[in-house]
Amino acid sequence: MKIGELARRSGLSAHTIRYYERIGLLPYADRDGSSQRDYDTGILTWIAFLRRLKATGMPIREMLLYAELRSRGPSTEPERRTLLERHRDRVGQHVADLQANLLVLDTKISGYAGSAQGTDHDDAGTPTRERKPAGKRAARPR
Amino acid sequence: MKIGELARRSGLSAHTIRYYERIGLLPYADRDGSSQRDYDTGILTWIAFLRRLKATGMPIREMLLYAELRSRGPSTEPERRTLLERHRDRVGQHVADLQANLLVLDTKISGYAGSAQGTDHDDAGTPTRERKPAGKRAARPR
DNA sequence: CTACGGGTTCGAGTGCACTCTCAGTCAAGG
DNA sequence: CCTTGACTGAGAGTGCACTCGAACCCGTAG
Numbered sequence: 001m002k003i004g005e006l007a008r009r010s011g012l013s014a015h016t017i018r019y020y021e022r023i024g025l026l027p028y029a030d031r032d033g034s035s036q037r038d039y040d041t042g043i044l045t046w047i048a049f050l051r052r053l054k055a056t057g058m059p060i061r062e063m064l065l066y067a068e069l070r071s072r073g074p075s076t077e078p079e080r081r082t083l084l085e086r087h088r089d090r091v092g093q094h095v096a097d098l099q100a101n102l103l104v105l106d107t108k109i110s111g112y113a114g115s116a117q118g119t120d121h122d123d124a125g126t127p128t129r130e131r132k133p134a135g136k137r138a139a140r141p142r
Numbered sequence: 143m144k145i146g147e148l149a150r151r152s153g154l155s156a157h158t159i160r161y162y163e164r165i166g167l168l169p170y171a172d173r174d175g176s177s178q179r180d181y182d183t184g185i186l187t188w189i190a191f192l193r194r195l196k197a198t199g200m201p202i203r204e205m206l207l208y209a210e211l212r213s214r215g216p217s218t219e220p221e222r223r224t225l226l227e228r229h230r231d232r233v234g235q236h237v238a239d240l241q242a243n244l245l246v247l248d249t250k251i252s253g254y255a256g257s258a259q260g261t262d263h264d265d266a267g268t269p270t271r272e273r274k275p276a277g278k279r280a281a282r283p284r
Numbered sequence: 285c286t287a288c289g290g291g292t293t294c295g296a297g298t299g300c301a302c303t304c305t306c307a308g309t310c311a312a313g314g
Numbered sequence: 315c316c317t318t319g320a321c322t323g324a325g326a327g328t329g330c331a332c333t334c335g336a337a338c339c340c341g342t343a344g
Contacts (some may be wrong), residue, residue, distance in 0.1 A: 056240060056244070095241060
């Protein structure tokens with residue numbers, strides 16, 4: 001399988017695959033006769049795992065660490081386990097925070113409910129009022 | 143209250159407060175005699191709300207939109223409500239995804255359990271093996 | 285008087301994770 | 315033979331959300 005197909009099947013772009021290889025997240029792929037990367041389907045499971053880590057917000061540096069531990073063989077399993085556990089705990093905390101914020105958000109939305117006008121909730125103080133010293137000069141976020 | 147105290151009380155840095163004002167997330171603050179920003183405590187509730195939106199991953203552009211709607215008065219409440227609802231739904235979806243991923247992660251961690259060696263789970267295929275064509279030249283992520 | 289601890293503006297720099305451009309190579313199809 | 319489309323490496327560019335630096339001003343305590 002070459003990079004184009006792997007891109008299609010893995011959901012990463014060919015660019016990203018090369019990028020991952022460059023930084024060491026993906027193994028250096030064997031090249032065929034004309035130096036094109038030739039992948040084994042097994043790589044898909046590894047990519048799926050990486051995507052999972054990424055989806056849960058693990059920074060690439062940590063994924064790299066994990067990949068490196070892997071490459072050092074089974075003796076690093078306890079370390080890998082610890083790494084994943086730490087990550088899981090962080091994600092769990094993050095989920096809890098999100099849920100707490102969701103609750104507040106819902107309360108606020110109810111505040112806007114029906115046709116009732118802004119029942120003094122939450123952001124009631126100091127609205128962002130008209131502020132245009134001169135035309136549209138407010139530096140917009142790049 | 144001037145910017146330093148507001149920074150302390152709001153958890154934003156003075157830099158960030160100025161930045162937010164510049165892009166329009168915070169109202170243009172009144173200046174005292176020597177053109178220093180002078181805040182009313184009411185601003186704290188607004189900042190707290192912004193922090194909540196941020197904590198749930200709302201991009202600044204959308205917060206700006208919300209702030210702008212606010213500044214246009216009560217007639218925009220339905221729109222604001224819709225905005226928040228869309229956001230809430232996105233966050234809810236995100237939380238669900240995270241939980242699904244957490245489950246898989248836990249399964250994987252159990253795979254490393256006790257002293258049992260890597261019971262062919264998940265990322266079993268194609269490990270990132272030794273790959274160092276020549277020394278430490280693998281471009282690290284910037 | 286002078287040092288200090290704030291404040292001011294503006295613009296440039298940072299870190300992350302891609303994403304794209306460039307200039308070129310190569311194999312297969314018409 | 316020529317085009318097409320996919321590939322190559324290296325490096326520059328992007329978008330986000332800050333974060334910092336430079337050069338300056340200002341009021342109060344010692």
